[in-house]
Amino acid sequence: xxxxxxxxxxxxxxxxxxxxxxxxxxxxxxxxxxxxxxxxxxxxxxxxxxxxxxxxxxxxxxxxxxxxxxxxxxxxxxxxxxxxxxxxxxxxxxxxxxxxxxxxxxxxxxxxxxxxxxxxxxxxxxxxxxxxxxxxxxxxxxxxx
Amino acid sequence: xxxxxxxxxxxxxxxxxxxxxxxxxxxxxxxxxxxxxxxxxxxxxxxxxxxxxxxxxxxxxxxxxxxxxxxxxxxxxxxxxxxxxxxxxxxxxxxxxxxxxxxxxxxxxxxxxxxxxxxxxxxxxxxxxxxxxxxxxx
Numbered sequence: 193x194x195x196x197x198x199x200x201x202x203x204x205x206x207x208x209x210x211x212x213x214x215x216x217x218x219x220x221x222x223x224x225x226x227x228x229x230x231x232x233x234x235x236x237x238x239x240x241x242x243x244x245x246x247x248x249x250x251x252x253x254x255x256x257x258x259x260x261x262x263x264x265x266x267x268x269x270x271x272x273x274x275x276x277x278x279x280x281x282x283x284x285x286x287x288x289x290x291x292x293x294x295x296x297x298x299x300x301x302x303x304x305x306x307x308x309x310x311x312x313x314x315x316x317x318x319x320x321x322x323x324x325x326x327x328x329x330x331x332x333x334x335x336x337x
Numbered sequence: 338x339x340x341x342x343x344x345x346x347x348x349x350x351x352x353x354x355x356x357x358x359x360x361x362x363x364x365x366x367x368x369x370x371x372x373x374x375x376x377x378x379x380x381x382x383x384x385x386x387x388x389x390x391x392x393x394x395x396x397x398x399x400x401x402x403x404x405x406x407x408x409x410x411x412x413x414x415x416x417x418x419x420x421x422x423x424x425x426x427x428x429x430x431x432x433x434x435x436x437x438x439x440x441x442x443x444x445x446x447x448x449x450x451x452x453x454x455x456x457x458x459x460x461x462x463x464x465x466x467x468x469x470x471x472x473x474x475x
Contacts, residue, residue, distance in 0.1 A: 325441070
């Protein structure tokens with residue numbers, strides 16, 4: 193079972209397909225859950241403590257907007273853990289924690305420079321493309337240990 | 338550790354969110370369930386949720402999709418009832434991807450080899466465009 197990071201990091205389709213094929217999908221909701229459901233929340237409401245910006249500083253400099261560092265505090269550790277990646281180009285509807293274009297550029301760069309196997313895809317627009325999309329993911333995941 | 342998962346049905350699936358909720362109510366698992374317009378949200382201990390999710394997926398293997406959720410169901414930090422209305426941030430992603438679920442379901446159900454897709458036309462390169470402009474204007 194390999195740990196596979198998906199981009200967009202909140203994608204339902206990608207995380208479902210990864211889990212379906214017996215691998216572990218690394219997704220942002222898991223990182224959010226660890227923070228917001230921790231016992232004895234230190235910093236309500238979302239439990240973003242002074243440690244979170246420090247984590248973000250591992251990936252982005254201090255003069256980079258705080259939103260990028262905040263997002264990287266969640267996504268950065270996932271990239272470090274990842275053994276493979278699936279990236280969907282130009283999803284076009286990224287919002288919330290996946291809604292920052294600069295963070296998304298940095299996430300894609302860090303994934304690519306890590307040297308792990310990466311599958312690049314585009315979201316399908318018709319049935320034929322959907323079949324290719326699913327089969328490409330299947331083949332990629334079958335090739336992982 | 339308690340975890341929360343979305344169970345989302347494809348719009349072409351014969352399974353309704355209420356069918357999933359009824360199956361969970363009738364199951365042996367000690368979990369809480371919230372029915373929504375696109376599926377259900379289940380919350381419980383990780384091992385129980387993993388086993389439950391397998392049972393639910395078996396109802397329609399290619400038409401039911403599972404996604405992790407960070408906040409428990411009805412959490413006042415996310416629940417729109419407490420925030421004065423409006424969709425929560427994560428809903429837009431689910432809404433957009435839900436439109437693709439029928440295609441993905443059909444692809445998962447199909448055993449046929451994927452057809453060859455002709456490469457999409459790329460936009461004309463800037464150099465080529467410059468040449469065309471020069472030719473046209475000269």
